[in-house]
Amino acid sequence: MAATKTPPIIQNCDSKGRENDSVVADMDGALLTQRGSFPYFALVAFDVGGILRLLVLLLAAPLAWISRHLLSESAEIRVLVFACFVGVRIKDIKSAANAVLLKHYSEDLHPDTWRVLSACGGRKCVVTVNPRIMVEPFLKNYLDVDAVLGTEILSWRGIATGLVAAPGVLSGEEKAVAVAKVFEDLSVPEIGIGDMETSDFLFMNQCKEKYTVPSEPRIRPMKPKDLPKPVIFHDGRLVQKPTPLTALLIILWFPIAVPLSILRVIFVALSPLSLTYYIFHIIGCPITIKRAPPPKAKNSNGVAFVCSHRSLIDSTIVSAALGRSTTSVAYSIARLTEIVSPVKTRRLTRNRVDDAKIISDILKSGYDLVIFPEGTTCRENYLLRFSSLFAELTDEIAPVAVDLRVGVFYPTTVRGRKWLDMFFFAMNPRPEYEVTFLDKLSPERTCGGSGKSSYEVANNVQETIGRALEFECTNLTRKDKYRMLAGTDGLVEKKS
Secondary structure, three states: OOOOOOOOEHHHOOOOOOOOOOEEEEHHHHHEOOOOOHHHHHHHHHHHHHHHHHHHHHHHHHHHHHHHHHOOHHHHHHHHHHHHHOOOEHHHHHHHHHHOHHHHHHOOEOHHHHHHHHHOOOOEEEEEEEEHHHHHHHHHHOOOOOEEEEEOEEEEOOEEEEEEOOOOOOOOHHHHHHHHHHOOOOOOOOEEEEEOOOOOHHHHOOOOEEEEEOOOOOOOOOOHHHOOOOOOOOOOOEOOOOOHHHHHHHHHHHHHHHHHHHHHHHHHHHOOHHHHHHHHHHOOOOEEEEOOOOOOOOOOOOOEEEEOOOOOOHHHHHHHHHOOOEEEEEOOOOHHHHHHOOOEEEEOOOOHHHHHHHHHHHHHOOOEEEEOOOOOOOOOOEEOOOOOHHHHHOOOEEEEEEEEEOOOEOOOOOOOOHHHHHHHHHHOOOOEEEEEEOOOOOHHHOHHHHOOOHHHHHHHHHHHHHHHHOOEEOOOOHHHHHHHHOOOOOOOOOOO
């Protein structure tokens, strides 16, 4: 009997003239460079169940590895599904998939597979052994895939049982059956793309052309600038995609990080503002200041320091860098954060007239104002649209480019408890802030001195800060962020 001929590799697939072609691609190790499922389960585990759920998943990882190598890939997925999902609400899993996994999947996109997949204008189908509930938001909303075939999980009254629904894990022959059902009323798909290390040939045999994606440990995923859509908003606390080793290090670090963060917060809360800058350095949270801050206004009014927004402690950082007392304004702030912050914060109401009076009173009283016209934080290298309110109220405007680098935990959240933000910031081994004071706006760049509209001034300030940070300016708003990540308009935030 003749040996089965190995299909050509994906690099040899011509993507030109594919406007009417349909394509079926495996996700794990073909569409994605990452062949293991553990990192994505770990991200969901930490999001839905915190450090304890991550610990349970890590303890199950050796069993999953043994199951894969002694039994099958299907057995491995069953172990991971049970450890990650049992007892978790289905809506929480869906929320994590939509808000957390999108960024990490997008950072793992195989350049050659995406080149072919994106060139096909016919029906696009992706198959995976992983739960469909985890991968569908990324594939449908981000890559415009028409059909997503994945493992289904069982639930009872909206709670995941940790078991897999019939026909079981979508692996091997089950993949082939599922693909056949999708295309039973359509013509045979033109292209099939699979992983050389699995039984993907079963579904690929249904396609006119078959291509495999070779295992290349050094393959580089697509660059951010080449991605089909920019990932501007995402949620979740973990910065990195956790391999088993990374997950172990996070779990070992956590008992140290929690008391460390409490001590750091206490030190900052009890220190006088004049010493806050030095305290941050002493506790291992350095602040790099670029360029000297502008002096106080010559008249009796305060200066409006208009800043990019990276975390809820930005106002404290800017005040520490200034070395003088300021007042900050915010739409929402947790009560605990308000108590421990060394910077006075006034709450805005979202009523433009009332907010204008609050800001105007602060400036007229002679206090410098730290304001974040984006209205919310953004983790990636983008600036959201600036509200123009500050430009209407003062011509004493000083742009400030604020940036933050963290290595383990994100100190911001949309769906979580905001009062924990400052602790997650302090739980990072060495979080670093960079504050760049830019030139105050000259009279010809303000509303009062040039007759420009407040929108023009706000856009100009946004562009100035964007150039300093090398960030891209957008027209997206707080509402866009909350609608995408939480399904709300972001007007009500009472988790504390």
